[in-house]
Structure formats: C-alpha cells, structure tokens
Amino acid sequence: MSLADTIKNAFVPINREGYPFIAAFAGVTIVLGIFSTHLFWIGLILTAWCAYFFRDPQRITPVDDRLVVSPADGIVSAVGPAVPPRELGLGSTEMTRISVFMNVFSCHVNRSPVRGRITTIEHRAGKFLNAELDKASVENERNGLVIDSPHGKVAAVQVAGLVARRIVCWTEAGNDIGVGERFGLIRFGSRVDVYLPEGATPKVALGQTSVAGETIIAEFGAHAVSPLVRIS
Template identity: 90%
Template sequence: MSLVDTIRNAFVPINREGWPFIAGFAGVSVVLGVFSTSLFWIGVILTAWCAYFFRDPERVTPVDDRLVVSPADGIVSAVGPAVPPRELGLGETEMTRISVFMNVFSCHVNRSPVRGRIVAIEHRPGKFLNAELDKASAENERNGLVIDSPHGRVAAVQIAGLVARRIVCWTEAGNDIAVGDRFGLIRFGSRVDVYLPQSAVAKVAIGQTAVAGETIIAEFGAQAVSPLVRVS
C-alpha cells in the first residue's frame, strides 16, 4: 500500500447525517470540560465514536446481475425461507431471506443488494426489540424497498433495533438504483433483511461477517451452488 493510500484510508468520509450528532457531542464535551477534565475526555471519546459510527467509506462492488451483495456491514444472523412483510405486496409465498445485523460499531450506511427500479417503499411503525431476534422482522419498526431486478422482485427491509430509533431512506419509488448504491441509514444499531426469489442461492452462512456493497450474499443462475461451511 502506498503512502497516499494509507493517508486516504485514515480519513474515511463522514456521512452528512452524522454531522449534527458529532457537533452535538463535541459541544457537550466542551461544556463538560469547564467542570471536569475527566468528563471532557469522556466526551472526546464519545465524539470520536460518533464520528466512527457515521463513517461512509467507498466500496468496490461486483457488477454482475447474477450476484446479490450485502446491504449492510455486520454479521449474518439469518439465512432461510420466510414470508416477506405483507405491506411489500410480494405475496404469502416464502422467499429466501438473508439478514445482516449491525451493532453500534458497524458502518450503518445501507446499500442496494441488486440493481433495478424501485417500485415501492413502505414504512411501518412498530416495536424496538433486539434486532438480532427473529421476531424483529415482523414486530419492529421497519422500512422496506421493493426493487424490480433482472431476476425478479427483491426487497431490502431496514429494521430498527433496541437502540436504533431512526430509519433514514434517501431514495424514492420510481427511481432506478444500481447495485451497491447507498439508499439509507439506521441509527444506532439495527438490521437489514433481504428477500430474494427462491431461484437465488445463498452464498453466506449464519455468523459470517458481511461488508455492505462488497460481500456476495447470494447468486442467481443454474450454476449457483450452496457453499460448504466449516465452523472452527
């Protein structure tokens, strides 16, 4: 790695959604510093964490319509058949669901798993259960995008979590979206479910680390086969 690359990687861009929070943490740190040096440094650490949380690094996305990439950074928490949320209009038939759980240290910028046209965006209020729980898909507050992709309709559902109380979506129904494009963000710890046609073959396992816009989580096509998995 060159010196230029090292310097560039040290200064990861911060998403615009984070600037008000970073400024707020910094302001509180200054005020606390008037009363206590210890409190000031605690505030500095929390400000640094806030900046880290809202990081928005560039990603290198594989461009192949057969491939589905992860919509989020985090840990794969579920892989298997599931009925998509009713409001998405995808019917009562089970689809292949892959879930990625984000903790408070994950990058929370969400990216499109496939390319296509967004035919619907549906937001539903709900609870704020731990997003790692399977029932969070049905009971928690969520925002779902339905994408008309080259291999059928795919849904990406942003799910609020125990700490996350704000789902942000930057796109609209009717827009075209490319695989890996940023479409939203969730504050502060949450999950994204991807619902795929049954012709998709999952390429990840529960417990695997995923990187938004880069990790291939599924593949379409007759040649796609499920990967062998070893736990060590």
C-alpha cells in the first residue's frame, strides 16, 4: 500500500448531514477561544466528537439473499417476537424483531438489512424516551421502511431516543435498495428495529456488538440454526 493510500485510509469520510453541526461547533469554539483558552480546548474536543459522530465509513457487506445484516452500529438490545408498528400495514401478528441500540459514540448512518423494493415509508410523531427501553418501539417518534425482499416483507424502523430529535431518511417508497445500502441516520443516540417474516432465524444474542452493513443478524432457510452463545 502506498503512502497516499495509507493517509487516505486514516481519515474516515464524514456524512454531509454533519457539515452544518460541525461548522456550528467550530464557530462556537472560535468565539469561546476569544474569552478563554480552557473553553477553547473544551470546544475543540466537542467539535472533534461531532465530526466523529457523523463519520460514514465504508463497509463490506456479504451478498447473499439468505442473510440479513445489521442496519446500525451498536448493541443488540432485543431479540424476540413483537407486533410491528401499525402504520406499516404488516398486520397484528408477531414477527421476529431484532433491535440495535446506538449510543452517542456509535456511527449513526443506517443501512438496509436486505435488498428489495421499498413499498412503504411511514413517519410517526411520538415521545423521546430512552431508546434502550422496550416501550420506545411503541411510544417514541419513529420512521419505518417496509422492504419487499426475496423472502417476504422486512421492516426497518428508525426509533428516536432520549437525545435524538431528528430522524433523517434519504430514500423514497418505490425505490429499489441494496443490502447494506445507506438509507438514513438518526442524530445523537437512538435505535433501529428490524422486523422479519417467518423463516428468519436470529444469528445474534442480546448484548452483542453489531456493525451496520457487515454483521449478520439473521438468516433465512430451514438449515439455519440459532447460534450458541458463550460469555467470556
């Protein structure tokens, strides 16, 4: 690898959604620096954190229609049956739900768990409870996508959190989307719920760290078995 490639790889791309926030942090830092050196350094640290928050690294996604990949970076906070949000039109029957919680240090760019055509996008206003709470899936502000995948309808729901107050979605209903493709982000802490149809077997455990677009969270097919979990 050349020196130029090494330098290039050392810098993670910043998503353009973060530019106004980074600029605002930097502007405030400069003003603070006029009055206090200590405040300047505090502002500089916060500006660096803001840039880190909006990072958007490249990911290598496994290409296999049997696999479901994580829609977010973070910790798996729920695995089990749950009724999908009513506004998505998926009925009242329980589906397999896998939730990934993102804290303020996680990369917040969200990626599609499967490939297919987006049939529905619905936004619902709501509360801003701690996104780690199970009831946040029902009561918090959210934005849901329904993807018609090769194995049936899969939903990815962006859920706002205690700090997060802005859900961003870059795609539209009717668009085709690839597995691991970016579709939005949530600012400053949140979670993403994935609802899977019958035939999907979870491949992650509670507390496991997942990487958006790379970690396999479920698999379709009769041969798929639930993973054994070892805590060490």
